Amino acid sequence: MHDDHDSPLGRWEERTELPLFAASLLFLASYAVRVLAHDLAPAWRDACLAVTVALWVLFVADYAVRWRLSGRRLGFVRTHWLDTVVLVLPLLRPVRMVRVYGAVQRRRDRPRLSLHARVITYAGLTAVLLGFAGALSVYHQEHAAPGASIRTFGDALWWTCSTLTTVGYGDVTPVTWAGRLIAVAMMGGGMALLGAVTGSFSAWLIQTFAREDENRPPAG
Known part of the structure; x- marks a missing residue:
């Protein structure tokens, strides 16, 4: 569910959707390296873990900002249930590509x-x-x-x-x-x-x- 584009929440989501999608792909990549690269040096493994944790903190901060801007409290959780799920299971964030496409199309005025x-x-x-x-x-x-x-x-x-x-x-x-x-x-x-x-x-x-x-x- 998208909020009014002229509201503070709508403007925040439009500005952050694409950067957060890129962050979600980086999160998935850092997690994949830690899981699949068994011979990775400890320093690189720790770096991947730091990137993973930092990006998850970024996702939590984004959720908190949007929850605050919505002013709806529990209503925000109900209408943004997918956001709540991917906050708990951040590996699923790339699944939100539909919202990313919507953000791009709003900038181009019409779908292709x-x-x-x-x-x-x-x-x-x-x-x-x-x-x-x-x-x-x-x-x-x-x-x-x-x-x-x-x-x-x-x-x-x-x-x-x-x-x-x-x-x-x-x-x-x-x-x-x-x-x-x-x-x-x-x-x-x-x-x-x-x-x-x-x-x-x-x-x-x-x-x-x-x-x-x-x-x-x-x-x-």
Whole structure:
């Protein structure tokens, strides 16, 4: 939900959306380096951790400023539930690409893509970012756990793809409670993304066929 662009909250969000999106990608990159670079020197590992913590503090400060500017207290939490979720789970911040696109389009006055194309594009980009973040998270929790079947990042990517697409082969599965919580979130995200894409594609087909029927000359 976007607030009035002329309000203090609206102006703050418009000015900070793109820089914060870049910060979220840097957060994801620093976390990925710490998780995947096992031979990284301790100094570099500490630097990545410092970047990760500093960016999370930045996200908390942004949330606090927007909560203060809104003047709605609990109402802000209800209407900005996605912001609240990604504050607790900052790896999901890149998923907010829809809001970034909105900020860009407000500066350009009009969208370049049709509604259906935007939905499919958003869903595709969100699936990639959500899948990468989910694979990192489940690999971090699982690879050293006793009896784990997700031992490599490749295993985590395979598990993520089968989970997001709701296929669920079951050849690799999380064994830790944290990994299973991530799995539940990935299942919900996969179902939502699949529903958004199929619904938008179906609506586009219906509109296309209806337009063809309208343009077709009457039978003689």
